[in-house]
Amino acid sequence: MNGADDRDLARLLRMSLGGDEKAYSDFLQNAAALVRIWARRRVANGLDPEDVVQETLLAVHLKRHTWRTDGPVKPWLFAIARHKLVDALRRHGRHARVRLDAVEDVLVTEEAETARDWEIGRALEALTPGQRSVVTAISVEGRTIAEAARSLDMNETAVRVALHRGLAAIARRFGRK
Known part of the structure; x- marks a missing residue:
């Protein structure tokens, strides 16, 4: 797993909530890698990104029961990380000075990414599981029809049909014809 696939993260977290310790260890390793990359881009001078990572993982451990098992993991994870970063900045207080215009683009981009991830999850x-995997492979991950067919062990015609039906179902759900 590359650590960035929300479906794999969700699977690991669901398994860990069921008591699978290996899945929980794998989930935490992948979550730590994601949060570490995220924190390194956002931490102000004087703060250690690893502190934000560790605080986030502790909060994930304590609040893992709050994750909706049918929802995406990454928006939930990054919301926790964002709160832990704010907490760290508050603790650091007077010592960290960052001009708002220096981080404004980062904050706007981050909010847009989180909102987009949440809407994609909704x-x-x-969709049915088959449609979900096809739409995710093509529309979210950017695979071609041929690549999706190979990775999902389907023929290309079936992938096209599932994609069409999946996108039509999404359009109906959100009031578009």
Whole structure:
């Protein structure tokens, strides 16, 4: 797993909530890698990104029961990380000075990415598992029809049909024809 696939993260977290310690260890390793990359881009002078990572993982451990098992993991994870970063900045207080215009673009981009991930998750909820995997492979991950067919062990015609039906179901769910 590359650590960035929300479906794999969700699977690991669901398994860990069921008591699978290996899945929980794998989930935490992948979550730590994602949060570490995220924190390194956002931490101000004088703060250690690893502190934000560790605080986030502790909060994930304590609040893992709050994750909706049918929802995406990454928006939930990054919301926790964002709160832990704010907490760290508050603790650091007077010592960290960052001009708002220096981080404004980062904050706007981050909010847009989180909102987009959440809306994609909501849209995918309306689909059957087969349609969800096809739409995710093509529309979210950017694979071609041929690549999706190979990775999902389907023929290309079946992938096209599932994609069409999946996108139509999403359009119906959100009031578009």
